[in-house]
Amino acid sequence: MDIVEVMAPDEDAAPPPLPPAAFHILIALTGGERHGYAILQEIGSRTGGEVKLGAGTLYRTIQRLLEQGLIEETDERPDPALDDERRRYYRITALGAAAARAEAGRLLRLVRLARRSGLVPEKA
Amino acid sequence: MRFYRWLLLLYPAHFRAEYGAELRALFSLRRREASWEPAFWLREIGDVVLNAARVHWDVLRQDLRFAARTLSRSPGFTATAVLVTALGIGANTAVFSVTDRVLIRPLPFPESDRLVQLWQKAPGYTRIELSPPNYEDWKKLARSFQSMAAYERNAANLVGQGEPQRVEGAALGGELLPLLRVEPLLGRLFLPDDEKLGGPAVVMLSYGLWQSKFGGAQDVVGRSVRLDDKSHTIVGVMPPWFAFPDTSARFWIPLRLDPNNYGGRDDNFLYAVARLGPGVTLEAARAELELISASLEREYPKENENTRANVVMLRDQASPQARLLLVALFGGAACVLLIACTNLASLLLSRALRRRRELSVRAALGAGRERLVRQLLTESLVLALAGGGLGVLLSLGLTPFLARLVPTTLPVADAAAIDLRVLAFAGLLTLATGVAFGIVPALRSCSADPDELRGGARTTLGGRRDRLRWTLVGAEVTASVALAIVAGLLMRAAWRVQAIDPGFRSEGVLTLRTALPIPRYGSVAQRHQLYSKVLSEVEALPGVSHAAYVSFLPIAMGGGIWAVEMNGVPAVRTQGHTASLRYVTPGYFATMGVPVRSGRGIDETDSGAAPYVAVVSESFVQRYWPAEDPIGRRFTFALAERTVAGVVGDVRVRGLERDSEPQVYIPHRQVRDGNTLNYVPKDLVVRSTLPPEALVPALRRIVASADPDLPISDVRLLQDVLDTATGARRAQVAVLSAFALLALSLAGLGIHGLLSYAVSQRIPEIGLRLALGAQPGSILRMVLRDGVRVAALGGVLGLLLAYGAGRSMEALLFGVGPGDLATYAGGFVLVAATVLSGCLVPALRAVRVDPTIALRAEA
Numbered sequence: 001m002d003i004v005e006v007m008a009p010d011e012d013a014a015p016p017p018l019p020p021a022a023f024h025i026l027i028a029l030t031g032g033e034r035h036g037y038a039i040l041q042e043i044g045s046r047t048g049g050e051v052k053l054g055a056g057t058l059y060r061t062i063q064r065l066l067e068q069g070l071i072e073e074t075d076e077r078p079d080p081a082l083d084d085e086r087r088r089y090y091r092i093t094a095l096g097a098a099a100a101r102a103e104a105g106r107l108l109r110l111v112r113l114a115r116r117s118g119l120v121p122e123k124a
Numbered sequence: 125m126r127f128y129r130w131l132l133l134l135y136p137a138h139f140r141a142e143y144g145a146e147l148r149a150l151f152s153l154r155r156r157e158a159s160w161e162p163a164f165w166l167r168e169i170g171d172v173v174l175n176a177a178r179v180h181w182d183v184l185r186q187d188l189r190f191a192a193r194t195l196s197r198s199p200g201f202t203a204t205a206v207l208v209t210a211l212g213i214g215a216n217t218a219v220f221s222v223t224d225r226v227l228i229r230p231l232p233f234p235e236s237d238r239l240v241q242l243w244q245k246a247p248g249y250t251r252i253e254l255s256p257p258n259y260e261d262w263k264k265l266a267r268s269f270q271s272m273a274a275y276e277r278n279a280a281n282l283v284g285q286g287e288p289q290r291v292e293g294a295a296l297g298g299e300l301l302p303l304l305r306v307e308p309l310l311g312r313l314f315l316p317d318d319e320k321l322g323g324p325a326v327v328m329l330s331y332g333l334w335q336s337k338f339g340g341a342q343d344v345v346g347r348s349v350r351l352d353d354k355s356h357t358i359v360g361v362m363p364p365w366f367a368f369p370d371t372s373a374r375f376w377i378p379l380r381l382d383p384n385n386y387g388g389r390d391d392n393f394l395y396a397v398a399r400l401g402p403g404v405t406l407e408a409a410r411a412e413l414e415l416i417s418a419s420l421e422r423e424y425p426k427e428n429e430n431t432r433a434n435v436v437m438l439r440d441q442a443s444p445q446a447r448l449l450l451v452a453l454f455g456g457a458a459c460v461l462l463i464a465c466t467n468l469a470s471l472l473l474s475r476a477l478r479r480r481r482e483l484s485v486r487a488a489l490g491a492g493r494e495r496l497v498r499q500l501l502t503e504s505l506v507l508a509l510a511g512g513g514l515g516v517l518l519s520l521g522l523t524p525f526l527a528r529l530v531p532t533t534l535p536v537a538d539a540a541a542i543d544l545r546v547l548a549f550a551g552l553l554t555l556a557t558g559v560a561f562g563i564v565p566a567l568r569s570c571s572a573d574p575d576e577l578r579g580g581a582r583t584t585l586g587g588r589r590d591r592l593r594w595t596l597v598g599a600e601v602t603a604s605v606a607l608a609i610v611a612g613l614l615m616r617a618a619w620r621v622q623a624i625d626p627g628f629r630s631e632g633v634l635t636l637r638t639a640l641p642i643p644r645y646g647s648v649a650q651r652h653q654l655y656s657k658v659l660s661e662v663e664a665l666p667g668v669s670h671a672a673y674v675s676f677l678p679i680a681m682g683g684g685i686w687a688v689e690m691n692g693v694p695a696v697r698t699q700g701h702t703a704s705l706r707y708v709t710p711g712y713f714a715t716m717g718v719p720v721r722s723g724r725g726i727d728e729t730d731s732g733a734a735p736y737v738a739v740v741s742e743s744f745v746q747r748y749w750p751a752e753d754p755i756g757r758r759f760t761f762a763l764a765e766r767t768v769a770g771v772v773g774d775v776r777v778r779g780l781e782r783d784s785e786p787q788v789y790i791p792h793r794q795v796r797d798g799n800t801l802n803y804v805p806k807d808l809v810v811r812s813t814l815p816p817e818a819l820v821p822a823l824r825r826i827v828a829s830a831d832p833d834l835p836i837s838d839v840r841l842l843q844d845v846l847d848t849a850t851g852a853r854r855a856q857v858a859v860l861s862a863f864a865l866l867a868l869s870l871a872g873l874g875i876h877g878l879l880s881y882a883v884s885q886r887i888p889e890i891g892l893r894l895a896l897g898a899q900p901g902s903i904l905r906m907v908l909r910d911g912v913r914v915a916a917l918g919g920v921l922g923l924l925l926a927y928g929a930g931r932s933m934e935a936l937l938f939g940v941g942p943g944d945l946a947t948y949a950g951g952f953v954l955v956a957a958t959v960l961s962g963c964l965v966p967a968l969r970a971v972r973v974d975p976t977i978a979l980r981a982e983a
Contacts, residue, residue: 036150054168056147064182
């Protein structure tokens with residue numbers, strides 16, 4: 001049925017590098033389920049305010065991550081009294097965790113490469 | 125917040141529905157935290173715009189991938205759709221490239237919408253050249269114009285730069301180029317001194333002539349060139365796009381008006397252009413010149429009798445016929461595209477109905493309607509783009525053919541071609557086409573209808589959707605009937621034109637021009653010597669039966685009209701006492717196959733010393749001596765009194781489609797030296813049984829041995845002269861007929877597709893009927909009824925449309941009535957055949973339905 005095909009990601013392509021925004025969101029979600037605003041706050045605090053995602057970037061990336069099956073929406077909410085019902089919560093999937101690990105590995109290899117060529121000083 | 129909501133509209137609707145609330149919530153939270161408002165807003169706007177674009181891009185990529193997959197899964201459908209679009213867009217693009225050139229695109233001069241051409245007019249003639257005194261008076265008296273300038277057409281033999289060559293040009297008044305606001309590519313424009321009589325001879329070259337004769341040499345300015353035996357100093361070169369008065373002009377010299385050299389107020393040979401003054405409308409300028417010409421008529425009642433001014437936009441120089449012809453073609457092409465669109469809409473609709481189940485499933489699974497519509501539209505746009513690309517390729521092939529329809533009288537240098545402007549048109553057309561044939565099926569098939577799932581896939585006949593499709597097919601029939609009949613009317617008109625007897629026999633006659641430079645050939649004796657030598661040698665060639673010289677070929681040159689003075693009564697040009705003048709050498713009538721009806725033709729005894737004679741055409745006799753013997757009658761014509769020596773058949777001097785003045789032929793020696801030099805015979809006509817390849821080199825050799833400086837130009841068969849005259853018409857008929865054929869086949873295809881679909885939907889019903897004992901005949905009638913009903917309705921509308929179109933283009937129909945019965949009958953047969961052949965296969969399939977199989981499938 002066509003429906004499956006439309007929604008399916010590029011299965012045949014090798015996993016492409018994750019866009020930085022996607023990587024940040026996956027990292028933020030490793031600490032547990034969060035809603036959109038919490039993701040932004042988490043990213044802000046982890047990077048010391050250096051990375052500020054725009055709202056549009058956040059939800060566009062979330063949409064793609066959902067499509068790719070790297071994150072999923074959760075049905076469980078914290079105490080409704082504590083929460084605005086509009087908010088949606090997301091959590092990382094196993095596939096998402098694997099993708100984040102692969103991305104981290106890829107970046108690590110890149111940094112090693114740079115170190116070996118003397119571009120970046122060895123860790124003190 | 126309101127602004128932010130508004131900004132969010134940039135996102136696709138499905139994205140908005142999903143995340144809009146969250147985005148707004150986040151927005152208000154962050155706004156509270158923001159320290160400096162402007163920076164915050166800038167960030168937010170940037171965020172929305174950028175991300176909306178990327179979301180759209182993602183969607184597009186997804187849809188494109190999906191479209192590619194679905195389309196490649198049904199290659200037959202895809203190929204048909206692409207081809208149909210390509211034909212529609214190709215036809216329109218090609219026609220547009222020509223129409224644009226002739227009717228739309230502004231002339232290549234600054235503020236060209238202020239440029240007008242001035243003519244004199246008199247009853248029966250709308251575009252008469254100006255006489256110098258009238259021009260001077262108009263110019264002096266008129267206040268509507270910023271400037272006014274005159275020019276005269278000109279031609280000269282270019283000698284000394286390779287083989288002698290005849291080149292066309294123009295003598296320009298000093299104000300003309302500044303009026304057009306053009307600058308030379310090299311050198312300078314004409315100066316006021318250049319206009320003085322007896323001043324140094326100067327010339328400006330066209331870009332083409334500069335390239336071909338001087339190899340584009342930068343130091344060409346200051347060099348000299350021989351034109352008609354006279355050395356001219358080159359003062360400038362014009363840019364490549366400059367073509368004035370039309371494309372044939374290759375050089376320009378200053379206009380020098382010698383008051384002693386023109387005959388006065390009724391000696392018309394000047395052309396005039398003017399630039400309207402600031403804020404002056406065309407109507408105001410017309411009104412002013414009307415007053416001026418009326419007062420000039422009162423002042424010069426004899427010469428200016430009934431003479432008025434005619435002011436037209438320089439842009440609108442193309443004849444009304446040429447314009448009408450293009451409009452008709454454009455209409456035809458639009459019809460083809462319309463039919464193509466309708467057909468595709470119908471095709472897509474039936475496809476969409478088949479996919480309805482799938483789409484309903486997707487809609488039920490949460491894909492928004494907007495998302496589905498968008499996806500289907502992407503699909504139709506992909507089809508349209510592929511078709512548009514192919515269509516542009518097609519139009520590349522078609523344009524050179526259509527370029528023949530561009531009148532040569534426009535001051536536009538380059539022929540019609542596919543350029544950026546035309547490509548932009550094709551692009552817009554493609555998008556419009558894609559949307560036009562995609563939107564209705566997309567909307568229809570995505571109308572949220574959850575019942576679809578429950579009710580199963582079978583659609584009942586005669587539903588709303590089917591009615592829409594039948595309407596589309598009806599529209600196709602209407603458009604194609606109209607197109608077929610209009611093409612038929614034009615075809616009948618073309619046949620009628622081609623069946624006209626031109627008055628001469630063109631087969632086996634070759635013509636060429638050897639323009640004689642004046643003053644070298646200013647005297648009759650010099651010319652006689654040349655003609656005798658050339659003609660005697662040509663006639664001595666084996667296979668040549670006759671040869672002669674004439675002032676101008678008929679049709680190729682329609683003018684040469686002089687007033688006839690009878691019994692000492694001064695002629696009044698405007699009362700129709702005019703005849704066309706040709707000087708000829710003996711043997712002209714035999715060469716051209718113009719029959720001598722009575723008396724004699726022109727022969728060797730008609731020397732300058734012999735009594736002046738003339739040979740007149742039958743219509744001349746009809747007008748002046750309808751009941752008497754014309755031989756021996758006298759009249760005054762072309763500056764002398766002449767006696768009628770013979771009568772010949774009428775010739776269509778002005779072309780097949782126009783009435784011609786009566787003709788008068790005069791022996792070439794019976795003219796005083798220096799008179800009527802424009803009419804010096806220069807067109808050589810040769811009747812022979814030799815093929816042109818053999819004849820032309822021999823003729824060239826003979827002319828070169830008589831005078832090596834004489835250029836040979838316009839080598840062609842007399843038949844080609846005739847063909848050129850009907851060329852635009854034939855091209856138009858060919859193109860329109862092709863359009864009509866295309867339209868008919870598309871309509872047939874449309875009917876076929878729709879009926880096949882309808883039958884396939886009704887197979888169980890038909891099976892049931894057959895099982896219950898229905899006769900195949902009644903089944904056949906049932907199926908055909910739908911097709912025939914729609915075809916009949918569409919056909920009647922088409923007939924009305926065709927009649928309306930025919931009425932509006934009566935000027936092109938050459939006497940064929942817009943309601944010509946034979947054409948309508950032919951059109952009817954054609955359409956009936958199309959409809960029946962479209963119905964045939966589905967109808968047969970319906971009759972052959974096997975009730976047992978049909979009912980089993982039902983169960």
